[in-house]
Structures are given as C-alpha cells and as structure tokens.
Amino acid sequence: xxxxxxxxxSLTEYTCSPWDMYEHARAVSGxxxxxxxxxMGWADMKVTLRKSGFDxxxxxxxxxxxxxxxxxxxxxxxxxxxxxxxxxxxxENTGGHYVNISLYNxxxxxxxxxxxxxxxxNRTWIPLRYVYDALKTSxxxxxxxxxxxxxxxNLWKQDGIDEAWVEPAV
Numbered sequence: 001x002x003x004x005x006x007x008x009x010s011l012t013e014y015t016c017s018p019w020d021m022y023e024h025a026r027a028v029s030g031x032x033x034x035x036x037x038x039x040m041g042w043a044d045m046k047v048t049l050r051k052s053g054f055d056x057x058x059x060x061x062x063x064x065x066x067x068x069x070x071x072x073x074x075x076x077x078x079x080x081x082x083x084x085x086x087x088x089x090x091x092e093n094t095g096g097h098y099v100n101i102s103l104y105n106x107x108x109x110x111x112x113x114x115x116x117x118x119x120x121x122n123r124t125w126i127p128l129r130y131v132y133d134a135l136k137t138s139x140x141x142x143x144x145x146x147x148x149x150x151x152x153x154n155l156w157k158q159d160g161i162d163e164a165w166v167e168p169a170v
Contacts (some may be wrong), residue, residue: 001025003100004045005081007061008052008158010102011076011149016158018116024048026157039098042141045079053154057146061135068132071145072104072111080143083136090121090130096139101131 005021006146008014016024026033028051029044040048062068064170065093072078078101091097100114111128115121135142 002039002115003098004040004049004052006060006077006100006114006116007020007054007077008145012053012151012154013145014154014157015161016160017039017161017163019163020158020161021048024052024158028155034108039096042139042144045144047142047148050153051155053149053156055150055153057145057147058141059145061132061137061142064130067111069104069106069128072101073106075102075104075145075147077102077146078143079138080131081136081141082131082134083138084134086135086137087130087133089133090126090135094134096136101128104128109129 001018001021005018006014008021014118024141025040025044025048029047031040031044031048046056046058080101081089081096081098082094083096084091097117099116101111102114103112110125111131113121113124113126114161137149
C-alpha cells in the first residue's frame, strides 16, 4: 500500500496516503486483509492501480540481467518484491518485502529506492543489480512495471491526505 501510494502521488497530480490507498484497494479489488495476512497480492495491486489510471504489467525475473535493465530504462516506477533468501547483499533477514524503484540511471546502473520498511535505506540510490539479485523467485511474480498513466482512466482522483501526515523534506 505504501508503494502504491508512492506511485500514485509521484506520477499523478494527485496525492494520497497509504491509508487512502488501502480504502481504495478494498473498494475496487478483491483485497481483503486478515489478521494473519495483510500484504496485497499482485492481481489486486494491478487492479487497484489500473482503476487509478495506470497501465502496468506483472513480471517474472528475466533470465538475463540485461533484459531487466532494459525494462527499468522504460518504466517510470516499479514495485519489486525482494527477499534475502535469494540474495542478502542489501536486504538481510527479509522473507519478502515490497519496495519501489524508479529513475534508472544507465550510466551508473543505479535506481532510486523508496523502501517503506527501511528508514535507513529509504530514498537512496542503489545498484540495480542488488534488486535483480534479491527478487523473490518463490513468488508468482517478482515485480510490477508501471507502463504509463492516463488521466481519463483514473476513476479515483483522490486528492489530498486527510489524516495527520508528515511529508519528508525534499
């Protein structure tokens, strides 16, 4: 939900909080968290973003790193599922964790990381290779690529955050 709120607030003229995105997801998708399972599944994530105006696709880790680099070059933002079981170079003791990556810089082979669960890692540049190596391959999908945004497809148009919110300094 944090990753999806980040996509919505970063790539549209609108703003929303993770709580707003939670309520929206509950209304437009099959997302129904329980006490034991709160993470949103890939299909519900895609439906919620689609109803928010985004064209996106669910992807599996490609065989070659070069294909992953090309996909990151073409996307404004992605949600990726990382896991230390696949590689613990950057994410340690992580069974599965959603993060956003964006702004791929091919000259440095880096991406900008938004990590809602890691304040020390949030809003930093990291090698794209760290992400590729740590993709959680035991999951049905490993990442969601944002392909574009169309205002006319945004059925939500949430604008504003009603709850107490502290925006980070830019």
